[in-house]
Amino acid sequence: MADIQRTLVLIKPDGVQRELIGQVIGRFERKGLKLVGLKLLSLDETILADHYAHHIGKPFYDSLVKFMMETPVVAVVLEGNDVVNEVRKVVGSTNPREADAGTIRADFSMDVAGNIIHASDSPENAQIEISRFFNDGEVFSYNKLTDPYIFG
Numbered sequence: 001m002a003d004i005q006r007t008l009v010l011i012k013p014d015g016v017q018r019e020l021i022g023q024v025i026g027r028f029e030r031k032g033l034k035l036v037g038l039k040l041l042s043l044d045e046t047i048l049a050d051h052y053a054h055h056i057g058k059p060f061y062d063s064l065v066k067f068m069m070e071t072p073v074v075a076v077v078l079e080g081n082d083v084v085n086e087v088r089k090v091v092g093s094t095n096p097r098e099a100d101a102g103t104i105r106a107d108f109s110m111d112v113a114g115n116i117i118h119a120s121d122s123p124e125n126a127q128i129e130i131s132r133f134f135n136d137g138e139v140f141s142y143n144k145l146t147d148p149y150i151f152g
Contacts, residue, residue, distance in 0.1 A: 003081055003082050004079065004080065004081060004083075005079070005080070005081075005082065005083045005084055005123050005126065006036065006077055006078065006079045006083060006126060006127075006130060006139070007077070007078055007083045007084045007087050007119065007120045007123075007126040007130075008075065008076070008077060008118075008119070008120045008126055008129040008130050008133060009024075009028070009075075009076040009077075009078060009087060009091075009117060009118065009119050009120075010073050010074070010075055010076070010117065010118040010133070011024050011025075011073060011074035011076070011116065011117055012067075012068065012073055012114075012115070012116055012117060012118060013067060013068065013070040013071040013072075013073060014067075014109070014114040014115075014116055015074070015108070015116040015117060016071050016072060016073060016074060017070075017071055018108070018116075020108055020116065021074050023108075024104055024108075024116065024117060025038075025074075025076065027090050027104055028076075028078055028087065028090060031080075031086065031090055032080065033078045033079065033080040033083060033086065033087070034078065034079040034080055034142075034144060035076065035077075035078060036077050036078065036079045036139050036140050036141065036142075037075070037076065037077030037130070037134050037138055037139040037140065038074070038075070038076050038077070039074070039075050039133075039134070039138065040072045040073070040074055040075075041072055041073060041075055041133070042069070042072045042073075043068050043069055043073060044069065045065060045069070047132065047133075048064075048065045048068055048069070049065075050132060051129070051132060052064060052065070060113075063113075067113070075133040075134065077130055077134060077139050083126075084119075084120055084121070084122060084123050084126055087119045087120075088119055088121070089103070090103060090104060091103060091104050091105060091117055091119045092104055092105035092106050093105060093106075094112055094115060095111075095112050095115075096108075096109040096110055096111065096112070096115050096116075097110065097111070104116060104117055105117065
């Protein structure tokens with residue numbers, strides 16, 4: 001049986017400012033992942049303190065929060081087989097200069113501070129993060145004709 005999961009992706013302010021939204025989402029669609037949630041939203045210090053709680057007190061925390069509030073971000077929920085790991089393969093290493101060629105970070109960025117995208121790092125964190133950025137009724141369930149798991 002397939003391990004169907006959901007995960008969160010945030011296209012960060014640098015991705016929005018550089019008009020990469022369509023290209024980033026297209027990578028996941030071409031991979032065969034299903035888009036089940038999508039919205040543009042402005043983040044505030046409260047939600048960022050929750051999202052980046054593991055970075056509070058680190059030297060870069062204040063600049064990270066300021067950066068994430070510069071422009072709206074695009075929040076995306078993707079669904080698919082082992083989606084957390086598959087998305088992280090498409091996204092690439094946190095440090096774009098260490099990311100594999102062909103990944104989003106390798107192709108679109110040069111440094112950690114402007115690495116275009118956030119992706120959940122585990123199925124458990126994905127559930128927490130999805131509920132942080134999406135309300136009930138904003139994530140959808142539907143079948144695509146290409147969903148291999150609806151035929152088996």
